[in-house]
Ligand SMILES: Cc1cc2nc3c(=O)[nH]c(=O)nc-3n(C[C@H](O)[C@H](O)[C@H](O)COP(=O)(O)O)c2cc1C
Ligand code: SF4
Ligand code: SF4
């Protein structure tokens with residue numbers, strides 16, 4: 020599939036920009052300081068296309084497309100923010116807030132959470148849908164980490180980091196639809212996992228307070244992700 | 258029972274040979290996972306954790322992936338089934354022709370919801386998304402045999418006869 | 425195997441047939457089998473033996489005869505006069521009199537009239553061999569001209585020729601989308617890659633559809649042949665059939681058919697002494713509707729969870745294990761041999777301007793003749809429901825016909841004169857879908873029906889994308905509220921908003937089309953929704969209202 024990449028020009032939000040033909044709309048937008056909200060995307064991991072926060076309009080395409088998985092094409096005209104798109108994004112965020120328990124004031128990631136940041140940035144003021152709030156377990160069996168499924172948005176970043184970068188594939192998603200959940204091995208406690216290398220990558224890629232380090236109190240959990248792109252580059256070179 | 262003993266008794270199990278054979282047909286490749294889980298369910302009636310571990314090792318598939326796959330597909334069950342099983346079709350045709358009344362009856366008479374087994378382990382209730390027997394709606398599979406045009410009465414007749422060991 | 429050998433098989437088989445004056449064909453497709461048709465077949469065989477009439481009469485199992493609601497069905501064919509009597513609801517007690525009646529007048533009490541519109545008004549291409557050949561015998565398929573199209577293709581046509589024929593025929597995919605088949609084949613042919621794959625989508629997840637099951641049970645070789653022709657045309661040497669595990673009989677027949685085809689050399693290496701190789705393998709589904717979606721299906725064949733992935737890249741370029749892959753539906757493949765045999769012009773002369781050929785529909789629900797039919801594209805819904813389908817059972821009133829399953833919508837009596845083709849149904853807010861048609865009468869509550877489909881999609885959603893995963897749960901919650909008499913007008917607005925959101929932002933077709941049943945029932949049956957929220961009444965008396973109560 021790998022073709023030689025060519026330079027292509029396109030228009031994003033009225034601005035003429037250029038990029039390589041194997042780059043996504045999101046990558047080119049980033050390079051040009053155009054903000055597109057994302058949640059499941061993380062540089063250094065494979066593209067997922069699940070959260071739908073990054074949807075944009077492309078002239079001539081019948082449907083909205085996710086910027087993170089759509090490659091650029093010569094002459095493309097992209098609109099990253101219109102009232103319609105904005106409202107859809109707000110609704111999607113609202114849906115996420117109803118799905119699990121996201122009471123920020125009690126969360127160790129308060130202030131460092133991507134979900135919270137997005138809500139602030141996009142101006143989500145109220146959630147119109149009823150809350151579902153199932154009671155999910157908290158797994159504190161690991162020496163250093165905690166998994167609180169009540170805060171998980173099922174973005175799949177931890178699964179991808181564990182499989183693609185660490186190579187352990189300790190985490191995966193079980194079930195499907197609204198009942199799906201992140202698991203460790205055969206839905207075992209994290210502490211007794213024989214495959215987990217305790218590298219902590221999943222914790223640091225997790226956008227919310229679902230995976231955190233032990234010993235942090237409210238609003239103390241900051242995450243480090245800078246290692247990812249480098250790690251990926253180094254592994255590819257090997 | 259320690260894990261090790263269970264593992265060895267597992268090895269001697271004749272049912273395991275069928276599972277092994279399935280994996281061998283596919284060259285013990287990771288993509289044989291779903292076919293293998295079918296084989297496990299067919300020979301054991303359900304898929305338990307030890308077998309998932311066994312399959313994961315043999316095919317070289319991560320444990321969490323095996324669990325993820327086994328729980329994604331609703332055809333697979335991780336719980337042992339009762340002596341008899343009833344699969345109620347809940348496809349559209351069956352639904353509008355009375356499958357709902359049959360399900361309600363199960364809840365009322367046997368205190369059973371889909372996916373559950375009675376306490377005495379006699380009867381399991383399952384549902385299927387369309388058996389393709391819409392011409393005979395509502396359709397039910399009694400221990401593997403499809404029966405069409407069912408009503409709550411015909412269903413409880415069959416079940417009562419099971420309970421009295423007449424069938 | 426060469427052409428002479430193929431003809432020899434056909435000749436021997438036809439001679440064998442000609443020895444018999446009568447053939448008693450018992451339907452052994454899943455519907456009739458669950459009404460005891462296998463015992464019936466054995467009983468006919470025994471009766472023939474007992475009377476010592478084996479040399480002019482035989483009994484055999486055949487594929488679906490169509491009128492599934494009146495099973496078990498038995499067709500008695502008389503070769504010399506080429507006449508046929510179809511008996512319905514036959515029991516073991518009837519065996520005697522049916523054999524008695526062979527040489528005399530048919531048993532009128534049990535016979536279906538040949539003049540019945542159910543039989544008269546159909547046109548069969550995909551179903552042409554149904555009820556005529558034994559699906560478990562490849563020789564019988566060959567005797568009616570089977571595998572000859574494959575021979576023609578391999579010996580006389582170039583891949584480009586074949587694709588040209590398919591393009592000209594105007595065939596469109598029968599799996600739901602209606603994408604032009606010729607165009608898809610062209611893309612796969614042009615895609616670069618040494619390894620290409622053919623996949624036959626036999627997942628048939630739409631609850632209420634059973635066309636593909638019947639085709640696989642009644643004429644499996646037809647599908648294998650279609651796949652092999654496709655393989656030659658696009659340059660693939662491996663094929664997979666992804667069939668749902670809920671269809672054990674279809675699986676068994678397919679396995680048998682593949683083995684027979686391999687033994688005769690119409691599948692395998694060097695088919696018809698040409699350099700063309702083609703293998704077909706089965707893969708079982710495991711109860712996931714979303715695996716009918718092509719990228720999810722591929723992921724499932726690869727042994728993973730059935731999560732769809734964003735397209736492009738389309739499977740035609742990046743499919744199974746990253747190779748170019750052609751995915752078509754069972755019925756699409758089943759049309760191919762007929763197009764090659766009779767020519768693309770013939771096929772294009774059937775149907776409407778944009779929808780060519782015929783379509784198989786599965787009629788079910790509150791309709792007299794539940795079963796399988798095949799009609800030219802563009803036949804009106806009225807003709808299908810009231811003429812061929814025999815209308816609604818006595819005493820109840822037609823309310824709507826649902827097409828396209830969980831991705832489709834309802835069509836009311838005002839629109840019954842709409843022709844059944846891709847564009848017309850889409851215009852009405854429904855879709856052609858794979859061909860399931862569920863007829864509803866006044867005992868169905870449309871809000872409850874909408875809830876049924878939303879619940880279906882909620883439990884079938886793979887959970888990868890937020891709008892579908894959470895949106896479906898919210899919609900289900902709202903509809904439950906409304907059907908239990910707790911709803912208010914705001915809930916209806918919220919349903920509208922969610923429908924728009926899910927339709928526009930979901931990742932795959934499941935999510936995009938999930939709101940259709942809700943949107944369509946809200947459009948045509950707004951008053952029923954309003955009765956539920958304002959008056960706390962379920963006009964059809966289906967919903968258990970906590971407040972207010974029944975009609
Ligand atoms: C949720 C979903 C379910 C589907 N289920 C089926 C199915 O059961 N059978 C099928 O042939 N196509 C199904 N499709 C359509 C396939 O993705 C694909 O378009 C089709 O198999 C292509 O074949 P065709 O061009 O011959 O129609 C489904 C699509 C979606 C989005
Ligand atoms: S645990 Fe964190 S990284 Fe993993 S899926 Fe949930 S939110 Fe995403
Ligand atoms: S639309 Fe539904 S089924 Fe499709 S990817 Fe999204 S969650 Fe999965």
Ligand code: FES
Nearest residue numbers: 059068070071087
């Ligand atoms: S960031 Fe693009 S879909 Fe999640």
